[in-house]
Amino acid sequence: MSKQLVVLDTSTGACCEPLAEAALDAGQAETLAPMFKALGDPIRLRLLSMITSAQGGEACVCDLTPQFDVSGPTISHHLRVLREAGLIEGDRRGTWVWYRPMPAAMQALAAVLAVPAAAGT
Template sequence: MSKQDTGCCEPSSEEPLTEEQATEMATVFKALGDPVRLRLLFLIASRPSGEVCVCELTPAFNLSQPTISHHLKLLRQAGLVDSERRGTWVYYRVRPETANRMSALLAGVSGERTPV
């Protein structure tokens, strides 16, 4: 087969991102596509204890508690945060494995070959 038959380049033998990985990461990045959710994630991640009570998150925004809870639910569904109920309050913490996969994916995009 000549180069003319295959295009200008040799086809890559390795797939940089599987369809399953792409679907999972798209869900994660979609969740972070909202400024409120992005701020929530950074507020949670910035706590020295590694977790924060929802009662501390709500006052940081000019939004109702149900709206904040909705955004936190979407972050949980995307696998970005975990939560734990303690009495009447819910505490949130970042899931490091998801953050690590995002980091590895972005490193691959920048040219550093790190598996996702």
Template sequence: MVTMLELTDATPAPACCAPLVQEPLGQSDAEHLAATLKALADPARLRLLSIVASSEGEEACVCDLIEPIGLSQPTVSHHLKVLTEAGFLSRSKRGTWAYYRLVPGSLLRVSALLATT
């Protein structure tokens, strides 16, 4: 009895991993981006950013942000502080009220980082 051998393709298999074509995100950039995304990863904070960005002059008084969000004043202030520390909002005090303004280009910087990663 004659055994038939099956022919196989002798072309070398492609490498298991594709080579990098651009510089990957470094450790410090990854930590910064994670902190930034963490600041955005809350529905109340996203709504606050949206309200401020939609307000005249991209600025809103904290007194105008409490009711639409439906949270207590201390909770809203905490969320605003997180957004300010993350670089999305700036804060100015006028009398007893704090006013928050969208930092120009802050949202574009995040979208640019996401587009390149």
């Protein structure tokens, strides 16, 4: 289910193609902006980073929470924001809840940040 499209144009055989040739339209911006907004908090950025780089591709809330100076409910709130933005998903497994990244969403954001190669040159 989490098999996802690769937005890269590999026809030339090179990676890092200039993906952002055309400007986003209003609808795309309305879709993508909430995802970027979700990353606009240091705690959420670290949470996503921890989840994404975790062994096995997922992380337990019980391992995430103690790494921050804020209360448990605050971490829960931030995880919910990331989840509602479509950047992560989670499920309870017995006592603990585990979260995984959603690669397609992250790739969609990365694509927006691809600067046309000829920008400066």
